Amino acid sequence: MERRNFLKTALLGGIAGVVQLKSNVLSASESISVKKENDIVAVMGGEPEVMYAKAIKAMGGISAFVKKGQKVVVKPNIGWDKKPEMAANTNPKLVAAIVKDCLAAGASEVVVFDHTCDEWQSCYKNSGIEEAAKAEGAKMAFAHDEKYYRDVQITKGLRLKNAKIHESILDCDVWINVPVLKNHGGAKMSIAMKNFMGIVWDRRFWHANDLQQCIADCTTIAKMPVLNIVDAYRVMTQNGPKGKSAEDVQMGKALFMSSDIVAVDTAAVRFFNQFREMKLEDVGHIGQADKLKVGTSDIDKLTIERIKI
Amino acid sequence: MYKFLKRTRVALSLLFLVLITLSFLFFSNRETQFFSFFLKLQFVPSVLGAITGSVIFLVILLLLTLLFGRVYCSTLCPMGTLQDFVTWSAKYVKTKKNNRFKYDKPYNWLRYSVLALVGLPFIFGITLPLAYLDPYSNYGRISNEILSRTEQFIHNGFSQIFPDTVFFRSYSVFVAGSFAFALIYLLMVLIFSALKGRLYCNTLCPVGSILGLISRFSIFKPTINENCNHCMACVQKCKSQCIDIKNKSVDETRCVACLDCMQICKRGAISYKFSWGKTKKSTIEVDSAKPDMIESKDRRRAIIALGLVGTALAARAANFGPVLTSKPKITGIAPPGSQSIEHLKKNCTACHACIAACPNGIIKPATGEYGLDGILLPVLNFKDHFCGYECNICTQVCPNGALQPMTVEDKQLCQIGKAHFSLKSCIVFTDRTDCGACDEHCPTKAITMVPYRDFGLFIPKLNKDICIGCGGCEYICPAVPVKAMIVHGNEIHSLAQKPTRDEQKKVKVDEFGF
Numbered sequence: 001m002e003r004r005n006f007l008k009t010a011l012l013g014g015i016a017g018v019v020q021l022k023s024n025v026l027s028a029s030e031s032i033s034v035k036k037e038n039d040i041v042a043v044m045g046g047e048p049e050v051m052y053a054k055a056i057k058a059m060g061g062i063s064a065f066v067k068k069g070q071k072v073v074v075k076p077n078i079g080w081d082k083k084p085e086m087a088a089n090t091n092p093k094l095v096a097a098i099v100k101d102c103l104a105a106g107a108s109e110v111v112v113f114d115h116t117c118d119e120w121q122s123c124y125k126n127s128g129i130e131e132a133a134k135a136e137g138a139k140m141a142f143a144h145d146e147k148y149y150r151d152v153q154i155t156k157g158l159r160l161k162n163a164k165i166h167e168s169i170l171d172c173d174v175w176i177n178v179p180v181l182k183n184h185g186g187a188k189m190s191i192a193m194k195n196f197m198g199i200v201w202d203r204r205f206w207h208a209n210d211l212q213q214c215i216a217d218c219t220t221i222a223k224m225p226v227l228n229i230v231d232a233y234r235v236m237t238q239n240g241p242k243g244k245s246a247e248d249v250q251m252g253k254a255l256f257m258s259s260d261i262v263a264v265d266t267a268a269v270r271f272f273n274q275f276r277e278m279k280l281e282d283v284g285h286i287g288q289a290d291k292l293k294v295g296t297s298d299i300d301k302l303t304i305e306r307i308k309i
Numbered sequence: 310m311y312k313f314l315k316r317t318r319v320a321l322s323l324l325f326l327v328l329i330t331l332s333f334l335f336f337s338n339r340e341t342q343f344f345s346f347f348l349k350l351q352f353v354p355s356v357l358g359a360i361t362g363s364v365i366f367l368v369i370l371l372l373l374t375l376l377f378g379r380v381y382c383s384t385l386c387p388m389g390t391l392q393d394f395v396t397w398s399a400k401y402v403k404t405k406k407n408n409r410f411k412y413d414k415p416y417n418w419l420r421y422s423v424l425a426l427v428g429l430p431f432i433f434g435i436t437l438p439l440a441y442l443d444p445y446s447n448y449g450r451i452s453n454e455i456l457s458r459t460e461q462f463i464h465n466g467f468s469q470i471f472p473d474t475v476f477f478r479s480y481s482v483f484v485a486g487s488f489a490f491a492l493i494y495l496l497m498v499l500i501f502s503a504l505k506g507r508l509y510c511n512t513l514c515p516v517g518s519i520l521g522l523i524s525r526f527s528i529f530k531p532t533i534n535e536n537c538n539h540c541m542a543c544v545q546k547c548k549s550q551c552i553d554i555k556n557k558s559v560d561e562t563r564c565v566a567c568l569d570c571m572q573i574c575k576r577g578a579i580s581y582k583f584s585w586g587k588t589k590k591s592t593i594e595v596d597s598a599k600p601d602m603i604e605s606k607d608r609r610r611a612i613i614a615l616g617l618v619g620t621a622l623a624a625r626a627a628n629f630g631p632v633l634t635s636k637p638k639i640t641g642i643a644p645p646g647s648q649s650i651e652h653l654k655k656n657c658t659a660c661h662a663c664i665a666a667c668p669n670g671i672i673k674p675a676t677g678e679y680g681l682d683g684i685l686l687p688v689l690n691f692k693d694h695f696c697g698y699e700c701n702i703c704t705q706v707c708p709n710g711a712l713q714p715m716t717v718e719d720k721q722l723c724q725i726g727k728a729h730f731s732l733k734s735c736i737v738f739t740d741r742t743d744c745g746a747c748d749e750h751c752p753t754k755a756i757t758m759v760p761y762r763d764f765g766l767f768i769p770k771l772n773k774d775i776c777i778g779c780g781g782c783e784y785i786c787p788a789v790p791v792k793a794m795i796v797h798g799n800e801i802h803s804l805a806q807k808p809t810r811d812e813q814k815k816v817k818v819d820e821f822g823f
């Protein structure tokens with residue numbers, strides 16, 4: 001790399017870092033006193049792309065998160081070889097809407113990927129996400145081999161001290177986390193924090209070393225998503241995360257959005273609790289991430305905009 | 310006319326070689342099983358297919374042989390085409406003198422001994438000796454172990470150059486023994502064919518021997534007529550070394566119907582003649598039998614050969630297998646569609662079409678998993694992945710019917726093995742932390758998480774009746790050194806119970822809940 005380019009990149013990176021840090025501080029401390037921006041936006045009653053449009057508007061528009069020329073990653077859950085109706089993966093319409101919006105905001109490229117559990121090509125295809133994302137101009141990144149991951153130190157992690165993270169996440173300017181709301185046999189719930197398991201290579205280590213703590217630990221990495229958008233259009237309320245049949249799915253027709261990953265997971269659990277009892281304290285990783293100061297689970301103190309369509 | 314026929318033969322043989330090779334390569338068989346169809350037209354698969362599936366392909370091949378002799382060997386057999394290619398290439402290296410073939414005596418004793426060694430066990434349901442010598446199955450192994458790996462290296466080379474558009478193909482389990490077998494066989498045949506044309510086909514190849522016997526009964530046979538002036542052009546061209554110009558006879562048991570002699574002869578002295586009920590003098594008969602005996606003897610042999618094929622089929626159908634096979638300890642998990650390890654052993658010739666087709670790369674050649682009489686047969690391995698719940702590709706590509714075709718729905722209930730849970734190895738038991746990796750991967754929910762003591766933890770509970778043995782749990786289980794979930798293969802595949810429906814009341818939610 002040329003010296004000039006290196007300096008330019010370093011400078012831009014530095015500025016980006018400062019800006020991001022500032023917005024985090026703002027949202028954590030001043031949200032109550034200054035009625036400025038929403039901490040959480042919750043939308044209910046529409047189609048995925050309609051709910052997204054309402055939510056992002058209430059959040060100040062995509063340009064508050066994605067700047068012109070930036071490389072963006074949109075990270076949905078594409079873990080399983082299942083059709084969209086099974087709600088095992090993020091809704092492809094939502095992914096498409098986000099991709100479209102990012103490109104409209106001037107993103108230089110939008111990359112979509114997930115480290116799948118089932119065979120990756122079937123997952124990309126049958127989830128409908130590959131087709132939908134590509135149609136809007138996104139690029140699907142490969143994530144099925146260790147060679148696409150690079151080792152990263154996680155200094156604040158209690159059990160997870162380092163992890164191999166996907167190169168797209170490490171190389172992008174900003175990334176948007178787009179999980180689907182699901183019941184989960186091991187982690188109790190699979191939402192935004194749990195979706196980080198799809199950016200790392202070795203998931204077995206997490207399962208073997210206190211799954212809940214590892215999920216929390218991974219959210220202390222420096223490169224956090226600028227936005228978490230929880231798809232609760234269809235909600236898998238039992239037999240998660242893979243699901244057996246359409247019987248496992250309930251219609252939620254909701255969407256939650258926040259920059260605070262702990263807050264958005266808390267909100268989603270409380271929404272889920274209406275379908276099936278789920279206590280916040282049972283979802284260990286949320287409390288543990290709160291302790292690590294990743295965000296707050298005390299969402300009653302936050303500014304929440306609720307939109308019903 | 311023979312020029313045209315010969316060119317057609319060469320074109321067809323190359324076409325079949327390409328089609329068969331494509332059915333083993335990733336880029337051509339990932340999205341379609343189209344090419345696998347052509348595997349059914351191979352001789353050994355057609356014989357086995359006659360028992361396990363449709364008899365039509367065997368009928369086609371036998372009719373071809375009864376019409377024109379060993380057309381299979383010159384046109385359809387990929388190993389044959391490969392050898393011809395080597396013979397053809399070798400002429401640019403060899404001296405002019407070495408390049409000419411001479412007539413050679415048949416090695417009948419060797420041929421028929423090998424045929425018996427392979428054929429008799431086959432009749433009694435032991436297919437393995439045939440599997441090791443069958444040219445198609447060997448070509449399959451060569452394709453899978455050598456060509457497909459080469460393709461993978463090239464593919465991954467491209468993935469370095471174009472990282473955004475060409476994905477990296479992860480390397481799957483490498484079985485050195487299987488690779489070595491394919492390589493040694495390939496080298497042997499390459500050397501044979503470079504030096505002596507179709508020597509393999511006329512000594513060791515059991516398919517060549519049986520088709521040779523049937524060819525004695527062919528309606529059209531290559532015949533030398535009175536126009537012959539002993540110019541030797543045909544003899545020098547004959548890669549089967551079966552034209553005896555002194556006696557003006559062609560040994561039709563060794564002739565592979567390549568048409569080279571008929572194309573080269575300027576005088577039209579050698580050509581296909583209607584020979585129904587007639588016979589020519591081949592050297593053995595001239596030496597050994599009285600002239601008037603020849604005809605009946607010839608026909609008798611052909612009938613015997615046909616009878617052998619028929620008896621083989623009947624005997625196998627009658628199932629002598631269990632009487633003769635020993636029962637060593639079996640730990641292998643046979644692929645879906647194989648019905649039982651016994652069925653697999655009887656019908657699989659280890660061509661590795663299923664191994665090449667598996668998108669998850671979990672089928673590998675067996676080493677000791679099925680015992681000694683199962684070496685190189687396909688066996689499942691859950692080290693790097695597990696059997697896809699929505700996938701039935703291996704059952705679709707098998708030309709032998711060793712893996713019977715299954716719909717995805719049938720396969721989803723086919724229990725190839727059962728998971729076994731060992732509490733003492735489970736993370737929830739040893740570490741007192743949440744895990745649930747097995748439950749997460751279980752497609753039928755044979756594994757569910759149930760409350761564990763009073764720790765607020767959940768531990769897997771296994772219902773073996775609905776487990777299908779896909780290996781998802783075994784693959785992902787993080788316990789070391791021994792996994793807590795291990796699939797034990799079913800020697801006889803059975804029908805799993807349908808997954809429960811788990812109906813739940815649909816809840817109408819109108820509030821956010823926060």
